[in-house]
Amino acid sequence: MAFFPKPAAGSWTENWPELGTAPVDYTDSIDPEHWKLEQQAIFRKTWLQMGRVELVPKKGRYVTRELPSVGPGVSIIIVNDGDQIRAFYNLCRHRGNKLVWNDYPGEEVSGSCRQFVCKYHAWRYDLKGDLTFVQQESEFFDLDKADYPLKPVRCEVWEGFIFVNFDDDAVSLQEYLGEFGEGLKGYPFHEMTEHYSYRSEIKANWKLFIDAFTEFYHAPILHMKQAEKEEAEKLAQFGFEALAYDIKGDHSMVSSWGGMSPPKDLNMVKPIERILHSGLFGPWDRPDIKGILPDELPPAINPGRHKTWGTDSFEFFPNWTLLFWAPGWYLTYNYWPTGVDSHIFEADLYFVPPKNLRERLSQELAAVTFKEYAFQDANTLEATQSQIGTRAVTEFPLCDQEILLRHLHMTAHQYVDRYQAERAAQSNGSGKPTAASSVKESANV
Incomplete structure (x- = not known):
């Protein structure tokens, strides 16, 4: 080199x-x-580098990251789904409530779960981001849960470091690091x-x-x-x-x-x-x-x-x-x-x-x-x-x-x-x- x-x-x-x-x-x-x-x-x-894979070492482990550098209020979830590490906007597809947070919605959190459940109306998403449950689903009009997964954020791993990119047209992480x-x-x-x-x-x-x-x-x-x-x-x-x-x-x-x-x-x-x-x-x-x-x-x-x-x-x-x-x-x-x-x-x-x-x-x-x-x-x-x-x-x-x-x-x-x-x-x-x-x-x- x-x-x-x-x-x-x-x-x-x-x-x-x-x-x-x-x-x-x-x-x-x-x-x-x-x-x-x-x-x-x-x-x-x-x-953008988010941290190491040790943050989410096994299935169900997740962390959130607050990213005002990307835009006001931007928050993402990084989760190990058992097969790969994924990233999603931290936002429920029902009415936009923040999906994962504890006492204060502006603070980053971490933990372990089998699914993500919205605090507002209990919509549920699996670790791959798919919508799996809608409270009183029959009340909605022609709702197909497959149309409302969590919105993904590009996520790739290099040498154990987790990266995300908000541009769907960006080059791969490997090409970017050069x-x-x-x-x-x-x-x-x-x-x-x-x-x-x-x-x-x-x-x-x-x-x-x-x-x-x-x-x-x-x-x-x-x-x-x-x-x-x-x-x-x-x-x-x-x-x-x-x-x-x-x-x-x-x-x-x-x-x-x-x-x-x-x-x-x-x-x-x-x-x-x-x-x-x-x-x-x-x-x-x-x-x-x-x-x-x-x-x-x-x-x-x-x-x-x-x-x-x-x-x-x-x-x-x-x-x-x-x-x-x-x-x-x-x-x-x-x-x-x-x-x-x-x-x-x-x-x-x-x-x-x-x-x-x-x-x-x-x-x-x-x-x-x-x-x-x-x-x-x-x-x-x-x-x-x-x-x-x-x-x-x-x-x-x-x-x-x-x-x-x-x-x-x-x-x-x-x-x-x-x-x-x-x-x-x-x-x-x-x-x-x-x-x-x-x-x-x-x-x-």
Whole structure:
């Protein structure tokens, strides 16, 4: 699986000249009308990651997901019907009542059942979505239950991850994930079922948090207090440079050093980390499973096969980050926009189940250390949102290490531009976009 190395006397950006080098316009993160277009053009037309198959491990298990990113009030049911995992709109076909909920209809729920029963008039649906019972059916006029199943949502599974797509005409999940998806197959996700999760509302545009996680330019400054003094000063003086970047279609990745287990110099880490053999990079002691040693990793991970490799972060457009750590664990991020200046951030950490107390504590330390770093990243976002929202300045220069930010904003713009062109073509009835509505392919966004 090919990737582009950095030229000896050049830059990462030289490998993708279509991205340009001009300042990037951040109006896409402050304009309410642009956000509405993103909702229709992006979140209703791309594959969205919902969680792992372990959420619904056997027949009858279900979860609900609230998805305002897709549209106001959009809620879905994800269920294991015994043969496959399915998704449906969480809506009764009788009078539109929300079908699955507990005390508060806006909260996500999970459970196990043999059938879904509407709280309002007791219409019943089996796990495949078929309507099986109508209360006082004889009172209806020529009602055929076969005509009123739950409305399905496209649902596919990749390597144990559940995805949905609200566009019936979209390409398959495998085609959408492309080369990165193919190159990650075989990683032992199924072995890492010890799960920690965090969820928080962030008062900032969804793309701003992705921006924060796709560059390490900020790390020596923002996270200085988390490192030992000598190590922090060294990072601040010399900066941080990733090992590799790669872009394939809508998706991208960054590969970096770090994650040594144990560190070569124990003075680099804090006393609690020395005791528990753990920290931000995860537990130092690798789990005894196949598929995580350097020569066993799938080809997309550590594409340069660097000996000092520690972590890879894959950005699957629009809003899913899949991040691997060398010691043998991984985490995911999801960014669910709720408005132009707000989103829900979800982080999920996955480890091989611990075999003893020490392993358990080392995983817990990794989880809480991650949270502290994430808080620091999130803390800058609301300050950023407040200031770009003034529109005093709308264009900002990006350095070579911020190449994936440039790619994210360009990709999001392209989706919106295509959507607007398609709407214009439909409105003029020609089937082709007018000159005024043609897709804007701007290298500099």
